[in-house]
Amino acid sequence: MAAILVDYENVNGSNGLKGADALCADDTLIIFYSNCCGKIRCDYLQDIKDSGCEFRVVKLKGSGKNALDFYIAAECGIISERGEKKIGIISNDKGFQAVIDFFCVNRDAAKPQVVKAGNIENAFTLFNSSRDIWRRKMLQNRMSTLDLAAECARIEERNKMRKELEGILEGTEYEERTAEIIDFMESKKLQGKKELYTGSLHSFGQKDGRVIYHLIKNHLSDIGSNKK
Numbered sequence: 001m002a003a004i005l006v007d008y009e010n011v012n013g014s015n016g017l018k019g020a021d022a023l024c025a026d027d028t029l030i031i032f033y034s035n036c037c038g039k040i041r042c043d044y045l046q047d048i049k050d051s052g053c054e055f056r057v058v059k060l061k062g063s064g065k066n067a068l069d070f071y072i073a074a075e076c077g078i079i080s081e082r083g084e085k086k087i088g089i090i091s092n093d094k095g096f097q098a099v100i101d102f103f104c105v106n107r108d109a110a111k112p113q114v115v116k117a118g119n120i121e122n123a124f125t126l127f128n129s130s131r132d133i134w135r136r137k138m139l140q141n142r143m144s145t146l147d148l149a150a151e152c153a154r155i156e157e158r159n160k161m162r163k164e165l166e167g168i169l170e171g172t173e174y175e176e177r178t179a180e181i182i183d184f185m186e187s188k189k190l191q192g193k194k195e196l197y198t199g200s201l202h203s204f205g206q207k208d209g210r211v212i213y214h215l216i217k218n219h220l221s222d223i224g225s226n227k228k
Contacts, residue, residue, distance in 0.1 A: 001026040002127060003084045004120055005072050007091035008033040009060075011118060016090050017044040019121025022135050023051035028084075030075065032068045034060040066095065073099050080112050088123030089116045158182065168215055174208070181212060193217070 001024065006016055008031045017040070023029060029048060031040075048055055058075075060067055069091075076087055076099055087103075089096050096116045103114045117123040124135050161182055169175045184203050188196050201209035 002086040002088060002124070003028040003030070003079050004088045004090060004123060005075055006031045006120075007068055007072060007089065007093060007096075009037050009068050010091045010093050012037040012039075014092070014118065016119050017041070017047075018119040019124060019139065020044050020047035020051070022121065022124055022139055023048065023053045024135075025052035027051065027053040028079070029053050029055045031057045032060070032071050032075075033057060034063070034068065069093060069095055072096070076103070076114065085112050086127050087112050087114045088120070088127070089114065090118070090120060090123060091116060092118050158186070161185065165216065172215065174212055174215070181216065185216070 004023070004027065006029070008016065010016070012033070020029075058071060060071065072089060072091075073096075076089070079087065080103070089099065100114045100116060103111055113127060115123055115126040117126060121139055124139065162178065165178050165181060165185075166175075169178055169181070174181070184200070188199050197213050200213040203209060204212050
């Protein structure tokens with residue numbers, strides 16, 4: 001869907017990889033770096049792994065002023081010829097405006113849309129393809145505000161459920177699956193017992209689902225009472 005080219009020497013100290021969690025398997029991420037910026041935050045790397053995107057790094061050979069900029073400009077030309085329709089340059093360097101201007105000259109349908117931003121998140125908000133609507137919504141939702149009291153109540157409810165389940169499952173073969181079972185119970189808490197039972201079979205399989213349901217059914221009855 002998009003090729004993201006990161007001028008890592010320019011943005012590695014300013015959260016240039018913010019928004020990596022919005023990458024998907026159809027995207028390409030290329031980080032251009034030098035000896036002075038060879039580290040990456042664990043959370044950003046995990047986001048990249050989880051996305052399934054095509055990921056590679058290009059290290060600067062030798063040295064020279066604006067050398068990485070030339071690497072990125074050359075890569076823009078290469079991937080444009082391959083048919084890429086969206087290219088995001090992640091840098092705060094104003095010199096990349098020349099690259100954008102080049103692709104805007106006599107623009108036709110075959111040429112890509114090239115944008116520049118200080119981080120991946122902002123680059124995705126600049127693409128004008130309708131296919132990126134879901135991505136913009138995801139980023140907007142992530143930045144939305146929540147009711148503090150309501151969220152605190154949800155956390156307290158989950159912590160209470162966890163403690164109860166730890167006691168119920170202690171010593172059973174399902175003890176290590178407490179978090180998974182909590183997620184299941186939260187997703188089904190407004191349903192009746194019959195739906196909870198069939199849902200348990202679907203989520204954990206016939207044998208395990210039946211056992212898990214019977215282990216926690218007393219707790220499920222409390223949840224079922226909240227059914228609307």
